[in-house]
Amino acid sequence: MSKVFALSLFCLCSIAALSDIRADTRPDSHAPIGVMGDHVHKKDEWMLSFRTMTMSMQGNLQGTISLSPEEIVQTQVNGFAGMPMQPANLRVVPTKMTMQMQMLGAMYAPTDRVTLMAMTSYKNIEMDHITFMGGMGTQRLGTFTTKTSGLGDTQVAALIKLGGDTGVSWHGTLGLSLPTADIEETDTILTPMNMRPTVRLPYPMQLGSGSFDLISGLTYSNHGADHRAKLGWGSQWRSVWRVEENSENYRLGDEHQLSSWVSYIVAPSVSLSGRLTYMYKGNVRGKDGQIMAPVQTADPNRHKRQRVDVGVGANWILPNENYRLGLEFAVPIWQRLSGPQMETDWGLSLGLQWSPSA
Numbered sequence: 314m315s316k317v318f319a320l321s322l323f324c325l326c327s328i329a330a331l332s333d334i335r336a337d338t339r340p341d342s343h344a345p346i347g348v349m350g351d352h353v354h355k356k357d358e359w360m361l362s363f364r365t366m367t368m369s370m371q372g373n374l375q376g377t378i379s380l381s382p383e384e385i386v387q388t389q390v391n392g393f394a395g396m397p398m399q400p401a402n403l404r405v406v407p408t409k410m411t412m413q414m415q416m417l418g419a420m421y422a423p424t425d426r427v428t429l430m431a432m433t434s435y436k437n438i439e440m441d442h443i444t445f446m447g448g449m450g451t452q453r454l455g456t457f458t459t460k461t462s463g464l465g466d467t468q469v470a471a472l473i474k475l476g477g478d479t480g481v482s483w484h485g486t487l488g489l490s491l492p493t494a495d496i497e498e499t500d501t502i503l504t505p506m507n508m509r510p511t512v513r514l515p516y517p518m519q520l521g522s523g524s525f526d527l528i529s530g531l532t533y534s535n536h537g538a539d540h541r542a543k544l545g546w547g548s549q550w551r552s553v554w555r556v557e558e559n560s561e562n563y564r565l566g567d568e569h570q571l572s573s574w575v576s577y578i579v580a581p582s583v584s585l586s587g588r589l590t591y592m593y594k595g596n597v598r599g600k601d602g603q604i605m606a607p608v609q610t611a612d613p614n615r616h617k618r619q620r621v622d623v624g625v626g627a628n629w630i631l632p633n634e635n636y637r638l639g640l641e642f643a644v645p646i647w648q649r650l651s652g653p654q655m656e657t658d659w660g661l662s663l664g665l666q667w668s669p670s671a
């Protein structure tokens with residue numbers, strides 16, 4: 314109870330002192346928590362962070378049009394048709410997918426110009442499916458769920474300050490994604506012939522890219538060039554380039570993301586944010602010879618996707634100023650999928666950052 318009292322007192326005092334906020338202790342000096350590598354640090358500052366992200370997908374789209382499982386098996390051609398034992402149309406339809414990712418990150422600035430960051434992750438992925446009986450028709454045979462979990466890929470990057478002044482900053486990002494995740498995950502499936510083999514799972518169920526990937530980006534942020542300004546904004550471009558083929562003879566699609574946000578300080582230690590994000594992800598190039606099934610997720614040509622998300626979030630600097638909490642919830646307002654593919658319903662990011670020198 315005394316903590317709640319102390320907290321309330323702190324909030325009141327802070328509100329009284331609103332005009333004295335320093336630029337680097339403004340809650341909006343960090344972007345919404347879903348933005349990666351959004352800020353740089355001053356020489357010898359370091360920071361540790363823990364984030365958890367949940368993404369939920371349900372139902373299927375072809376382009377921008379929703380398709381039911383029955384429509385999919387009646388109209389969508391199996392990418393492996395013509396090969397032994399492969400039906401003409403898709404026969405297994407994913408209906409729901411949940412991905413949870415725990416991320417552990419560290420940042421350190423050896424100089425005022427360069428901030429180094431490293432981040433690794435742990436993933437839990439789950440996908441529900443319906444299997445239709447035999448080679449054609451719309452009779453449902455049953456359902457099954459596949460699950461994978463383990464270490465994800467690890468990113469290392471340098472954030473290079475390009476310019477800026479009090480409260481205004483430009484920085485470039487140059488990084489590498491290291492293939493620390495397993496891409497040979499297996500689980501038991503239900504086939505249209507009513508068998509339950511254990512097979513290598515399709516691309517979205519694998520835990521990483523299997524390749525060394527390049528990361529590039531550019532970030533602009535403006536938070537409090539005028540100390541009394543309550544409004545802040547920023548923008549970030551970020552791409553992941555799959556520059557090499559992995560050990561299983563494929564590369565995941567490149568990813569490009571353009572994100573812009575505005576923030577508003579509602580209390581000295583709390584800012585609220587709104588964000589608009591455009592995302593592009595390409596098809597799988599090449600293919601894993603062990604991934605073959607009459608299901609959309611196994612088809613290298615059914616992974617290209619574009620999406621626009623709207624996000625709302627909050628940043629909160631905890632009373633001792635060394636800790637920050639961030640929360641962001643995002644829903645797509647538009648998505649176009651080279652499908653059928655599962656459509657994204659929502660994403661939630663939560664993060665805790667700790668910096669002894671904040």
Ligand SMILES: [Cu+2]
Pocket residue numbers: 352353354360420
């Ligand atoms: Cu940081």
